Amino acid sequence: MPSFLFMKEKPVETTLYAELIRRGLPADYAKRTAEELDDHRVDLLANLRAAGAANPEAVADERLGKTRVLAKRIARDYHRRSWFGRWPLVSFVVLPPLVLATAWTGVVLVLFGVGKIWTWSGGAPGEIWSPVEYTRLSWGLALGVFSFLVPAVVAWFYGRVVLQTTQSRMLVLTACLGIGLLNSLPRHSYRIDPAKPELAMNLISVPFCDPMDAASLRQLASPVAASQLLTPVLIGVILVWRDNSRRRTSLLAISDGSEPARVAA
């Protein structure tokens, strides 16, 4: 396996290239920037030699800037191109729970619309109270869709946006944790009316907010709530792992002297 130490022996272009990849820039952009800077260095060296400068290599390096500093600034500028990159805390700490809440609302409206159409066409009972089996089924669907599917999809898309705009793996995990925390609050349950055991009702309760179903810290620590919290976080971990693999592949390709893999974030 090639060692990254070899990169110290490589030309400046490759070193900067690797540094930009390491900072999460897309391979195409990193390659282009490194090539342009290499062209610049060649011109600069030629002019310095023509002018009889002492130690032109050192002067050229000084005028171009240190590779790490240069890479840091290039990466920063690249990330600041997008709104998300300019406002990372708002984008990835405040917004994710709001996006999840919006997604929930959207799903509710869609399901409500579907239910209305179904009822209108005579395919479903129109009453609030339903048979126990029907309620149990809809409870399972609600739990799966609201607590797992929707948060997982939101975390996946949001995490990808974070990676594409900031390349910050920490922000991916932060965003997914925010989604997970909000997702762990609502609890889906169904209740059978003791007076009418043939009937049941679906309930969605939020701790500390619902007088019908008094919440407790024990509820927050339940296995279901923990799963609700961990699902988006797990999605974030998968995204980070994929991003790490992508960067590692590109870096290995550079140290091998071959082209970097063109894998989207």
Added chain:
Amino acid sequence: MAYLEPIGSVRRMSTRRTNPDFLNGVPELVVLELLSRRAMYGYEIVQAIQEQSGGVLGFGEGCVYPLLHKLEERGQLASQRVAFGGRSRVVYRVTTPGKSRLAETATEWRRIAASIQGILQGGDHALVPVHERKAG
């Protein structure tokens, strides 16, 4: 100037009540102006800035490229790899939106420069406290 900082926009300058950074937008202005005269590649741009500013505007030369890429992404510059004496260079030129942007930025810069010049020219008068001016 240690580094060509990210540039602001004319809209930002004109709508904000305060303008904390007078150099906001200057690197963009300089690059657009130079490229409006003729297409150039990165090294030529850096040389032109240093020569035409009399060496006053100095910076890490590598830092001009993020700025060029950003302007290109905004559609204000276009680039093309062109062969030069057996080697190739990425040459940049200003597009029509870039020319419009240059006109806006130049107008704003002249306004700011004129206002600063006015302050500097009236410096002695400005140093006299208001109550003394009335007394005089």
